[in-house]
Amino acid sequence: xxxxxxTVVMVTGGSGLVGKAIQEVIEAEEGTLNERWxxxxxxxxxLTCPIQTSAIFDKYMPTHVIHLAAQVGGLFANMKxxxxxxxxxxxxxxxxxxxxxxxxxxxxxxxxxxxxxxxxTTFPIDETMIHDGAPxxxxxxxxxxxxxxxxxxxxxxxxxxxxFTSVIPTNIFGKHDNFHxxxxxxxxxxxxxxxxxxxxxxxxxxxxxxxxxxxxxxSKDLAxxxxxxxxxxDEADPIILSxxxxxxxxxxxxxxxxxxxxxxxxxxxxxxxxxxxxxKKTANNAKLRRYLPDFKFTPFExxxxxxxxxxxxNYATPGRVRK
Numbered sequence: 001x002x003x004x005x006x007t008v009v010m011v012t013g014g015s016g017l018v019g020k021a022i023q024e025v026i027e028a029e030e031g032t033l034n035e036r037w038x039x040x041x042x043x044x045x046x047l048t049c050p051i052q053t054s055a056i057f058d059k060y061m062p063t064h065v066i067h068l069a070a071q072v073g074g075l076f077a078n079m080k081x082x083x084x085x086x087x088x089x090x091x092x093x094x095x096x097x098x099x100x101x102x103x104x105x106x107x108x109x110x111x112x113x114x115x116x117x118x119x120x121t122t123f124p125i126d127e128t129m130i131h132d133g134a135p136x137x138x139x140x141x142x143x144x145x146x147x148x149x150x151x152x153x154x155x156x157x158x159x160x161x162x163x164f165t166s167v168i169p170t171n172i173f174g175k176h177d178n179f180h181x182x183x184x185x186x187x188x189x190x191x192x193x194x195x196x197x198x199x200x201x202x203x204x205x206x207x208x209x210x211x212x213x214x215x216x217x218x219s220k221d222l223a224x225x226x227x228x229x230x231x232x233x234d235e236a237d238p239i240i241l242s243x244x245x246x247x248x249x250x251x252x253x254x255x256x257x258x259x260x261x262x263x264x265x266x267x268x269x270x271x272x273x274x275x276x277x278x279x280k281k282t283a284n285n286a287k288l289r290r291y292l293p294d295f296k297f298t299p300f301e302x303x304x305x306x307x308x309x310x311x312x313x314n315y316a317t318p319g320r321v322r323k
Contacts, residue, residue: 007035009230010060012047012096013068014039018111018169020176021223022066038062040069048088053095057103064230067096067110070146074183075138082141089145097152101162109230110166112150112238114281116143124245124284127168127238150238157236167229170242170283174219174303175310179323186251187216187304190258191311192323203267204259207274210252215242215283218303225288225295233291242285243297251276257301261308 011019019039026037038060045052047069071088078085093110100108117125118133130150135143149166156162173187181192190206197204225241233239249257255268288295298306314320 006063008038008060008062009035009064009066010038010040010057010062011066011068012040013070015041016068017172017174017177017219018068018222018226021174021219022226025220025223025227047092047095050095050098053099057099062103063105064107065096065100065105065109066226066230067093067108070111070142072142078139078142085139085141086145089142090148093145093149093152097156097164100164101156101160106163107230108162108164109226110149110153110164111226112146112166112168113143114168114170114283115139116146116168117281123280124282125240126284127240127287130238153236153238163234163236165229165233165236166238167226168238168240168283169222170215170217170240170281172217172219172222174307177219177307177322179311179321181323186214187254187258187307188311190255191262191308194255194258194262194264195312195315197266198262198264201266203269204255204264205269205271206251206255207271208251208276209272210250210255210270212251212276212278213248213280213282214251214254215245215248215281216254216300217242218298218300218307220303221297225292228292239287239291240283240285241288242283244285244289245282247297247300248280248282249300257304258308260301261304262312 011022013019014023023037023039040056045056047053069092071085073085096108114125116130116135118129119136120133121129130147134140153164153166156164171185173185177188178184179188179192181189184192194204222241229239252270259268311321
């Protein structure tokens with residue numbers, strides 16, 4: 001990276017799940033690296049507006065950027081507002097790319113999602129398969145917008161020599177997540193529901209059979225890997241950041257792990273009348289392992305315990321838990 005006194009890393013979406021985890025990781029390094037880190041929130045400006053985006057870059061003068069900000073939403077929102085999800089994400093990403101190019105930013109790392117992969121595919125998926133077919137129709141606006149980040153990275157590298165790249169994490173969980181009972185992802189949703197069931201003395205009900213398999217990455221582990229990507233990964237092509245295939249867990253295992261972390265001793269019920277969704281979405285982390293063969297992921301139970309402890313400690317504090 002650049003000379004210590006001139007290194008400023010700006011993180012868009014810095015107040016979210018991954019941004020907060022990056023902040024925690026960097027703060028643990030305090031005193032060892034001469035870098036200034038800036039974490040943006042929506043209050044800093046509208047990244048879909050080129051004027052406001054330029055003003056943010058003027059204010060903080062970053063040398064490196066981690067781009068986490070995006071318009072995201074649940075299944076219903078993605079299906080109803082496909083055009084908005086496409087346009088807002090494409091515009092936001094283009095504004096970031098343009099500012100980084102104009103200012104000769106030394107490194108840009110953008111965050112993608114496994115939902116960009118083809119709906120019809122073989123498993124495990126890897127980084128070469130992103131454009132091999134259409135994504136699922138339900139989130140095509142968001143998915144195609146994110147795919148274009150991969151295309152842009154290569155084009156800016158080829159034409160201008162810019163060091164732009166992207167990461168593809170699997171299912172992320174951890175502190176500062178969205179714990180909404182209906183609009184959250186599986187783990188935060190289960191944590192919130194299990195917490196309420198414990199308080200009310202009710203059975204812990206899980207939608208579906210519990211059989212689908214998923215790979216989950218703890219937000220703090222992802223943060224460590226994203227910082228590594230910024231400092232050391234120099235390919236334009238994306239890299240999947242995930243635990244290995246051997247660490248896939250069933251939704252039933254997740255539910256039991258959540259219950260254990262919550263101290264829930266009641267009955268756990270699976271409602272097989274509810275849809276399971278896709279049985280598996282296995283991702284191959286061989287590329288990551290070639291670079292970091294000795295990287296240690298936080299054991300799943302330990303990561304769940306830390307997440308649940310944060311949730312329960314902050315649940316009653318207004319504004320602390322997104323729910």
